[in-house]
Amino acid sequence: MFILLLMNNSVHYCFSYQRRKHEGKITYVKSDELSERERNNLRNKWKAASRGYRERKKMEKAMLDLTPQSIENTLPDPAGVEAVEGQQESPGGGVVVDAPPQNEDFHPQMSSTPEREDREKKAEKRFKRLQAEKHELRKLNIHLRKQLAKMRKEKERARKSEMRAKERLRHIERGKPKGGKKLAKERKLAVVSFLTRDENSRLLPGKKDTITKNKIKEQRRILTKPLTELHVLDNSEMKKSLHLSYRQFARRRPFYVTEPKAKDRDTCACRDHENVHLLANKLYSRGLLKTKSISELLVMIVCDPKNKDCMDRVCAKCCFEEVEFPETESSSEVTWEQWKRVTSTNGERMFGNMVKQIYNGTIKELMELFSQKLESLAIHQFNWLHQAEQFR
Structure with missing residues (x-):
């Protein structure tokens, strides 16, 4: 009865709404015409109405699920009523009803639906499946534990074997003669001899x-050269067993071999070398050269710096070699410095002094001057190194 009442109320509400809407009693107002407060109130009202509608639908569905399959099963049996009326009354005034036989199974009628039975069956199947999966996982866990224990034993066995091998190797090395000190001394003497x-x-x-x-x-x-350049030159001359890193090379430098200072320049330096140095520094500062070292620059234009023909620029292979410059704007102006001998007179006496003068020109003129100076410096460099080698 309650279910029918709910359904009637829902149908009545639906038809009542449609009727009032058809009669024009429900006015439609656009949300743009309402204020923010009115829109919020209307929105809350709609939410409450929708919530109530959903609750009613849920209640109807729940009541339908609990309804027996047939209402006739719940109605009293006329024959049963007559039998009850024909029974004797108890002394207390109640009706005595015969108890069911003890040897017969008594199955009371269950008020359930097919959907509920399906859910119970599905739950039972799911429970059995989960139990089976749990059993399989337990077996897999036991198997993995055994494998892990086996791997740990093998790893421990390998570690002990490696330790025994290292111990045997250590005993063998203890019996060998040590030559590290001898090699270190040889390297020290080689560096001292090279730097002096x-x-x-x-x-x-x-x-x-x-x-x-x-x-x-x-x-x-x-x-006479930077220590980094001397390190490269030393490794190129020495045999492979005497090669050193820059840190070791600097550590083995004698204490009396030092970097030059300004006060150490009591005499004039070589004019040719200094002029090439000034030009190389200018080109290096403008990004036209990759190095400022004269030795490395000479290697770029000769086959072998120890060959006299190459340094005299008469070698057929390298006599036309020049330092390659990157492409740049050759017409831009640049200034550079050069040492030049200037003669001055004081009465009847004449003096010749070296003066650093400033020159102006283009990048192209600077590169041409550098190429000429470097080519003329090659034979001068060879003669200087040859003389130093002969006086050792």
């Missing part, structure tokens, strides 16, 4: 140009 050459360092002649370390007094020598 006249082409790599210059001996200072002054009486005060000495240095003392650990009560050992030595005459100072100053490097």
Whole structure:
């Protein structure tokens, strides 16, 4: 009865709404015409109406699910009523009803639906499946534990075997003669011999140009090239067993071989070398050269810097080689410096002094001047190195 009442109310509400809408009693107002507050109130009202509608639908569905398949099964049986009326009354005034026989199964009628039975069957199947999966996972877990224990044993066995092998190797190495100290001493002597050459360092002649370390007094020598360049040159000349890294090379440098200082320049330097240095520094600062080292620049234009024909620029293979410059605007102006001998007079006496002068020109003129100076410096460099080698 309650279900029918709910359904009647829903149908009545639906038809009532449609009728009022058809009669024009329900006015439609656009949301743009309402204020923000009115829109919020109307929206909340709609939400409440929708919520109530959903609740009613849920209640109707729940009541239908609990309804027996046939209402006739719940109606009383006329024969049963007559039988009850014909029974004797108890002394207390109640009706005595015979109990069902003890040997018969009593199955009361269940008020369930097919949907509920299906859900129960599905739940039972799912429970059985989960139990089977749980059993399989337990078996897999046991198997993996056994495999892990086996792997740990093998790893421990391999570690012990490796330790025994290392111990045997350590005992074998202890019996071998050690040659590390001898090689270190040989490397030290090779670095000292290389840095004390006249082409790599210059001996200072002054009486005060000495240095003392650990009560050992030595005459100072100053490097003629940067230490990085000397390191590369040393590795190229020495055999492979005496090759050193730059850090080891600098560590083995003698304490009396130092970098040049401004006060160490008591005499004039070579004009040819200094002029090429000035030009190379200018080109390097403008990004036209990759290095400022004269030795590396000479290697670019000769086959072998130790070959006299190559350094004299008469070699058939490299006599026309020049330093390659990157493409640039050759017409831009640039200034550079050069040492030049200037003669001055003081009465009847004449003096010749070296003066650094500034020149102006284009990039093209600077590159041409550098190529000429470098080519003329090649034979000068070869003669200087050859003389230093002969006086060792």
